[in-house]
Amino acid sequence: MITLYDLKAKGPIGTWSPNPWKARYVLNYKKLPYRIIYTEFPDIEVVSKEAGIPPYGKKPDGVTPVYTSPAIIDDATGTALSDSYKIADYLDKAYPDTPKVFPTGSEALQAAFYAQFAPTLSALVPFVLPKVPAMLNERSAEYYVRTRAAIFGGKPLDQWELVGEERSEAWGKMKAGFDKLDGWLSKGSGPFFMGDVVTFADFVAAAALQGLKIIFGENSEEWKDITEWNNGRWDRLLKDLEEYAGVDVEN
Amino acid sequence: MITLYDLKAKGPIGTWSPNPWKARYVLNYKKLPYRIIYTEFPDIEVVSKEAGIPPYGKKPDGVTPVYTSPAIIDDATGTALSDSYKIADYLDKAYPDTPKVFPTGSEALQAAFYAQFAPTLSALVPFVLPKVPAMLNERSAEYYVRTRAAIFGGKPLDQWELVGEERSEAWGKMKAGFDKLDGWLSKGSGPFFMGDVVTFADFVAAAALQGLKIIFGENSEEWKDITEWNNGRWDRLLKDLEEYAGVDVEN
Incomplete structure (x- = not known):
């Protein structure tokens, strides 16, 4: 087990x-x-x-x-x-008899993709991190707030919220990251990073999207925006991978 | 033609x-x-x-x-x-009857790799650019020196040379870039980025190496260093791709 x-x-x-x-x-x-x-x-x-x-x-x-x-x-x-x-x-x-998430021959390019994934979407940090504590039990929330402030130069998470033009600009940067991913995906025949074969790259992107969906909230303006970017590619990716999502909600 | x-x-x-x-x-x-x-x-x-x-x-x-x-x-x-x-x-x-350099299914990952390649080796810039004018005819050399200084904040190319500890440190950063590439390559079975199939990723890396080899000089300390990095992987890559190198020296 x-x-x-x-x-x-x-x-x-x-x-x-x-x-x-x-x-x-x-x-x-x-x-x-x-x-x-x-x-x-x-x-x-x-x-x-x-x-x-x-x-x-x-x-x-x-x-x-x-x-x-x-x-x-x-x-x-x-x-x-x-x-x-x-x-x-x-x-x-x-478990070589199970479908590979790093198909033979793709391992090095998957590694290169993975190394670039988080930096490409780094603009999500100021939007996402301040919303995390609300999802956690008190002990974890306190720990998260304390350790994240320490990692990011001491600025308390509750002072991260952007407003007005600054927020629009930062949100534009976040979209630019998704545009980059979309640009790469558009080189292939899709819907997945390796065409019609599901691989680790898809789970990496989908995991980030799942995080955004739950952190922003399914009915939030932010999530609605994301689902409209790049011709609806991102919500479609989650749907295409839904059979592998299997969330256990009893924690 | x-x-x-x-x-x-x-x-x-x-x-x-x-x-x-x-x-x-x-x-x-x-x-x-x-x-x-x-x-x-x-x-x-x-x-x-x-x-x-x-x-x-x-x-x-x-x-x-x-x-x-x-x-x-x-x-x-x-x-x-x-x-x-x-x-x-x-x-x-x-020319669909010729071997693809972007094998079907690899296009998106190749694009992601390519987007990251130059940034990964960006530490070569201060070593390489100052050596380029010496390889050019006078008109091109003058043009290169003038336009590159303009791109890189006005600092004349002949003032770029690093010495002593600063140079060692910058050279270490360049090696770190190659270590990163080597790390990705090591995930696969090699010798190429997609295993035993030659793809665009290999030509991208080999083209950078060809440039370094000619710009530093085949007998330079710098090229010797590079050929010793990562268990000799880089010179071996050039040799493995030699049949596709075909240089026309009559220019």
Whole structure:
């Protein structure tokens, strides 16, 4: 049995964070059975250590380990690891009879795509991060607010909100990121990054979209905007991948 | 017949600029016959206009057209276009019986890779640009020095040379870019970006390497360094693609 470590949200909200979404998509796509453990932000480190999950990497000090979600433990192989990319890579290799999310021959280009994905959409940060605490239980919200302010130069999250022209301009930059993705996608025959084959690249984009949808709210102006960009490509992508979305809302 | 517009270098130096190298690799790979017209930098615009080649894009003023090399004219279809990426894409579509440099299904990921390639190796700029004028005839050299200074904040090219620790640090950044490429390549089974199939991504990397090799000089310390990075991957890539390199040195 595979255990997926996801992040715990408030009340009935299920998976909300783009990174665990990627792992969930991949597990569902491969039809691998798994159970989910939802963890509060301040507990990720202790839960990971107890479960024998190695750290994702190190803090900028080069010493302090960083533990993150998602992580998985696979009892069948005794493997424990974090990082959605590494998890996908592991599952491709450990379960060669399941459909590959990194089709043979595409691995290097998938890696290049993945390295560029977050920077391409970095303009979403000022819109998204301030809205995250409202989705979390109090302990996680407090932790999130404190640690994110520290990462982003000390500015408290509740002072991030942009208004007026500044907001329009920042939103335009966010759209420009999606335009870039759309430009790449338009080179192929679609609907997916590799044509009619679903791959990790699609789950990366869809996970970001799932995050935006739940963080902004399905009925928000922001989400409505996004669904109208690039000829409705983004909502369509979520629909095309819906069979692999399988959200467990009992957390 | 296809005509390739390349850049003219001094004396016996053939193709030296990475961008025309890409087009040349693609034409050779597809075994399409072509002739070459070598153009001096200050003549690119007038030669392009006379030949009916549309501009590559616009200057930052949003109005003035920019003409670049490489460009091709294909008499068979009456097509004239510039930009190595567009040329490759055109040739894939116009000559569907030749091997594709953008294999079906890889187009979007190739585009994502290509968008990231130059930024990944941007640390080569301070090493490479000051060495370019020495390879050009006087008119082109004067033009190059003048226009590059204008693009890069007015600093004359001959004042770009780094020394001592500053140079080591900048060289380390250049290596870090190659390490990144190597990291992506290492995800696949190699030797090429798509495994054992040659694609545009390989020509993009090889064209940059060809440029570095000729600009630094085959016997330079710099080129020796590069050939030793990443377990000799880069010189090996050039050798693996040698049959498509076909340099015409009579310019």
